[in-house]
Amino acid sequence: MKKHPLSFIRYDVALLFLVFALSSIYDWKSAILVIPATILFAIAYLFLVRDILAKCDWLFWLLILAYIYGMVVFGDVNFVWYFFFATNLLVYKFNASWFSWQFILFYLTLFGAVTTVVVRDGMTAVNAMQLLVVLVFIMGITVASKKDHQARLIKQELVEKNRTINILSAENERNRIGRDLHDTLGHTFAMMTLKTELALKQLENKQYESAKQQIEAINRISHESMYEVREIVNNLKYRTVAEELQEIERLFDLSGISLQLTNKLELESLSPVLQSTITMVLRELTNNVVKHSEARHCRLTLGRDSNSKLFIECEDDGVGFKELTGQELKSIRERLQLVNGTSQVVSLRHPTIVRIELQESSGKKSR
Secondary structure, eight states, rough: OOOOGGGGGHHGGGGGGGGGGGGGOOOHHHHHHHHHHHHHHHHHHHHHHHHTTTHHHHHHHHHHHHHHHHIIIOOOOGGGGGGGHHHHHIIIIIIIOOOHHOOOOOOOHHHHEEEEEHHHEEEEEEEEHHHHHHHHHHHHHHHHHHHHHHHHHHHHHHHHHHHHHHHHHHHHHHHHHHHIIIIIIIIHHHHHHHHHHHHHHHHHHHOHHHHHHHHHHHHHHHHHHHHHHHHHHHHHHOOOOOHHHHHHHHHHHHHHHHEEEEEOSOGGGOOOHHHHHHHHHHHHHHHHHIIIISSSSSEEEEEEEEEEOOOEEEEEEEEOSSSOOHHHHTHHHHHHGGGTTTTEESSSSSSSSEEEOOGGTTOOOOO
């Protein structure tokens, strides 16, 4: 992926410090050495930063380290600060591990240059201590920068994962909507077509009473399909878990089913993806109870088990399941795929108990 020009500022601004290399020029002989070497260093540095001739990165890295070593050993020990050029690349360009070949060469060059200067020049204790402080400072900044960069990469990775989850969630929801519309309207239109054709034939045969019954059936089917479409559209509206629980209480109140609701979750700490999944699962579970269970009492519990795993448990005294065919809770299982959740019919009837478990790590809010 092509980098934005501003992404190079971190590296390019540092090149301004190369002007201090001119302080090591004392005569034309030193100028012949320092100026070409500095230009070569700048070229190698820019090539590394911009991924030009990436196959030669190892050569550019060697040139950079050799230049810094030469400036420290043959120029002035204060050029040890030029090692920040290298640390900048190690952290932000290479993203190298502590024991990578890039870091190993960096260690060898840094301590080799310092050792050479100390042994050759016989530094005083004060100067040696000052140099040690500089080395500790360089390594400390390197460690801090690397930790900060790693934290940023992890955060960016989490953002990308959440974006992928959201895309998959949206795609899954589109597929579900398509299935719902196909199952609802496809069956409805097929029935209406058959009944319309039958009514027309009955009218032709002057079977008016039978035709009237077919037309009434068509009218009833159209009203039912309108309700089902409204329900599908209503399901598209995003609600938080708290809002969905309020809607569930209202639904059960209208249905005449006694509801015992227990919520032990801190809903505000849940990510949008997890909230959306829980909301949809609650909607499916409670709709099944209201529409199909013939229950008089229902108990709905949201909480965490002993392993801190999120769970939803729905218990009712309705007709339950005659037997398990593997098709039970199919739509719920599809919704749970994105958050590595599981569904289980704990008890078929008397009472009917359905338990849902969700992995919070899949949808946990990044901090």
